[in-house]
Amino acid sequence: MRGRAVPNTVSVVSESRVSEVVRQNSEYWERLAPHRHGEPVEFFSSGGSALTDDELAAIGDVRGRRVLQLACSVGDEALTFARLGAEVTAVDIAPSHLATGRAKAEALGVDVTFVLQDMMTLDAELTGFDVIYISWGGLCWVPDLTDWTRTVASRLNAGGVLVISEHHPLWEILTVRGDNALSVSGDYFGTDRVGYDDPLKAPEITRTIGAPDVPHRSFVWGIGSVVTAVVTTGLTVRALQEFPIEEMYPGLGEQAMSIPATYLLTAGR
Secondary structure (H helix, E strand, O other): OOOOOOOOOOEOOOHHHHHHHHHHHHHHHHHHHHHOOOOOHHHHHOOOOOOOHHHHHHHOOOOOOEEEEEOOOOOHHHHHHHHOOOEEEEEEOOHHHHHHHHHHHHHHOOOEEEEEOOOOOOOOOOOOEEEEEEOOOOHHHOOEHHHHHHHHHHOEEEEEEEEEEEEOHHHHHEEEEEOOEEEEOOOOOOOEEOOOOOHHHOOOOHHHHOOOOOOOOEEOOOHHHHHHHHHOOOOEEEEEEEEOOHHHOOOOHHHHHHOOOEEEEEEEO
16 A cells, blocks of 8 residues: 655745744844853864864865855854855854854954845845855745745855755654654644644754744755755755754664764765
């Protein structure tokens, strides 16, 4: 008996709802942003990197290249790119995130252009990049994946690369219930998500200060949806890697190393 066919949806809200979702999410993140500081300046000045070895290998040498980081938060990855010799622009929808990033860049003596911007509607002048990068916890705030990938692809130079480093959608919907025990707490095919049935999937800071009492909406984009949205823009997928991270499934034990926690997709123009 064949299973029910479930489409890989890449657009779930109308254009007017996209702008409303972004507005609400901007307020949500601005409430959280003053409490999020990222790595201290000393981490970077002593040679620390906010990019993993796998990310650095996928991106390659960034010296002299133009890099755009989307949903940059406090800009730790942007600071790492700058210290590696890149010309960096970083965008986010929370002004307090950007203020923290600017302060750290000044303290480190590196040049990063921080821009208050919705990554769904980038200004026309934000174009001509060699690398466009989005890190963990960024893609889940994109309300229309097709529009987003189309926008991003149009901002890449010929030979440029899009790098998506993200929580795995399976991690987003699985909850640890005990040693070697998981339950399904979300819908892999449902896409949009209001709140979090599993609080470990919410932004980490909410476990310290609580979740802001404002509407917000995030999304679970399956691997098929992401790949489809990327290739329909004309980009070529170069690699799709999946990684286990034991601490992302607390309490599961060594079995956590048998399931994916994050993925890394690289696509070229």
